[in-house]
Amino acid sequence: MKPTRSVGHGQRGKAAGMRSRLSRWLVAAPPSLFLALFFLAPSLIMAGASFRFPGELGGLAPLTASAAHGSDHGLTLEAYAFVFGDWVYLWICLKSFAIAAVTTLACLALAYPLAMLIAASPRKRRDLLVLLVILPFASNFLVRVYAWMIVLGPMDLLYTQTAVLIAMVYVHLPFMILPLYINLEKHDPALLDAAQDLGANAWRRFWHVTFPLSLPGVFAGSALVFIPVLGMFAVPELLGGTRDILIGNLIKEQFLDNRDWPLGAALSLVLTAMVLALAWGTLRLARARTRGLA
C-alpha cells in the first residue's frame, strides 16, 4: 500500500491549471446534476412535506386552503408532535435499530471469513466466486423472499422474528461480502509475513494486522447493510408476524394505507437524523486512535 503523492499545480502553467479545472467541472457536472435533481430535490420536498397538513385523499393539503386546520400559513409541527407524543414510535424505532444491528453483526460474522477465503483464492477462481456472491441479484428480490416462505414454512419458523432475521441476513449478505473482499484483496501479503517473522501467531496476525487494516471495508459493509435494513418493509411484512412491524413498515403505511404523507415524511426524517447521528458517532469512534506507544 504505497501512498500516492499528488503532483502540485505549482510547476504547471496557469493555463494548464485552468484547463484541468474546467475538465474536472465538465466531468463532475452530469452526475452532480442528476443527484441534485433526483436525490436532493425529493429529499427537500419530503422535508417540506413533514411540516404540512395531509390532503383529504392522500398527498398534501394545498398551502392556501389550510384555514380549515386553523393555520394561516399552511405549516405545522403536528406530524412531529405525533411522532414524539407516542412512545410506540420510539419503541418501533429502537426495535428496528436492534434488528439492523443484529443483522449487520450476523452479516459481518458470515461475510468476513468468506471474503478472506475469496481474497486468498487464486486470481481466476476469485472472479468466479465474486460472480457467485452476486448471482442472487439475477432473480427478483420478492421472488427470493417468497422462496424463503417455502423454506421456512415447514420449519415452523414462518411469521416469526427469526424468519425476519434470517431473510434480512440472506438479502444483505452480498453487500457485506463485496466491500470486505475489495478491501482484503488489496492487503500486501508481505505484511503478514513480516508480522509472522516478528513473532505473531495466526490469531495475532489477524488481530493486529488484517483486522485493523480491513476496518474501512467493515465500516462500508456495515453501512450498506445497516441502513437498508432500517428501511426494509417487504421482509417483515411477508415473513414476520403482526408484532414484527419495523420503522420501514410504519413509514410505508403512512404513505400507502393511512395516506398521511406528513407523518410518513416526519418519520423518515427522524430516521435519517438518527442514522446520521449514528454514522457520525461511529466515525468519531473510528478516528479516535487506540493508545499507541508514541
Add this chain to the structure above:
Amino acid sequence: MLLELRNVTRRFGALAAVQAVSLDIEAGEFFTLLGPSGCGKTTLLRMIAGFDAPDQGDILLEGANLAGTPPERRPVHTVFQSYALFPHMSVADNVGFPLLMSRRTREEIVPLVREALAKVHLADKAADYPHELSGGQKQRVALARALVNRPRLLLLDEPLGALDAKLREEMRSELIRLQRDVGITFVFVTHAQTEALALSHRIAVMNAGRVEQVDTPERIYEQPVNRFVAEFIGTCNLIDATVAAATAAHLGLDLGTLGEVVAPAAPGIAVGERGTLALRPEQIRLSARGHAERLRNQFEATVRESLYLGDVTHYSVALANGRTLQALAANSGSARAQLFSTGDAVTVAWRHDAGHFLR
C-alpha cells in the same frame, strides 16, 4: 557455529531453486549471499526464516535443527525489500511490535523502542506514520523493528534495492556501523557485487541454485575459483591458456598465437592443463608504444574504444590476434595515465604476479 546449512535443496517442480547448499555462518558475521537474479537467494533466505522448508537437507541454528519450527518461533528476523511496515501503526508501534509479540509489558517496551529508534537516528519520528517517511527512513524503521528484540540472526533481502544511488551508499555505511554496534549476525542478500564487497566479512557467490565460492571479499575478487565468479564480480578478461611450465613461484602459460606469459603459481596445477587466465582491467597497463617499462607480459595493441569516466578511463584494446582486452587507467595522482584515443598504437602489459589461472 551460529547457522549451519547442510546440503539444503529446494525444488519447484523440475527447477532446483537451491541445490545442495552447505554453509557455515559464524556468530557476529556480516555474511552476504551474492548472485544474479533468480539464482535462489530469496528461496534460501525464506527457508532460514521458516517461510519455506527444504526438500532435503537441514538448517541448524546454534546446533538445533530448525525443521518444524514456524517463523514466529525462530529467533530470526527479516528485513524485507518492500520494508513491509504496518501502515496503520506509528513508527513507535511498528518498532514495538516484536516486543509486544514476545509479551513484554508496556513499561519494558517504551524505553527499548526509544533506544532502537535512536540507533537509527529516528528518535524524532516516533509518532509519524510510515506513509509520512522517505524511503531511507522507512528502511531505518524496518531495521530498528527487526533488531529491537535482538534476534540471533538478521536476514536482509536486497534491502537497499529500492533506494536511489546516493542513499544506497549512505545506508551501506550505516549498515556496517549498525552491525558492528549491535553485534548481531547479518545474512545479507544482494545481486550488486559492489555492495557485497563493501559490506561483507564473507561472501557466498551463488549461481543457478549452487554456491560457487565462499570467501572474503578480497579473495573473491582476486582469486575467483571459476569463470562464473570471475565474471560476476566486476569486469574480467578471460583468456584461454595452456600450462607450459609450473614452478613453485610461477606458471608459464601458453596463450596460443600470442605466445607465452607468466602468471602467479597456483597449487595443484600441472603442465599441460588447459584453463583460463583471468586478468582484471586495472591490472593491465597501457603505455605509448616504445615508452613501455620492461615487463614480462607485454603485447602490442591498438585502442578500439575509450570511455572517460572521470576518475578512470576505460579502454578496449585489440591485440595482434584480434582479441580485445578491457583495461582501466586511473586519471588522478602522479601516476596519471596518458589519455589515449581510438586508433592509437599502444603497448599493453601486466606484472608477472598479476592475473589468476582458472582451471
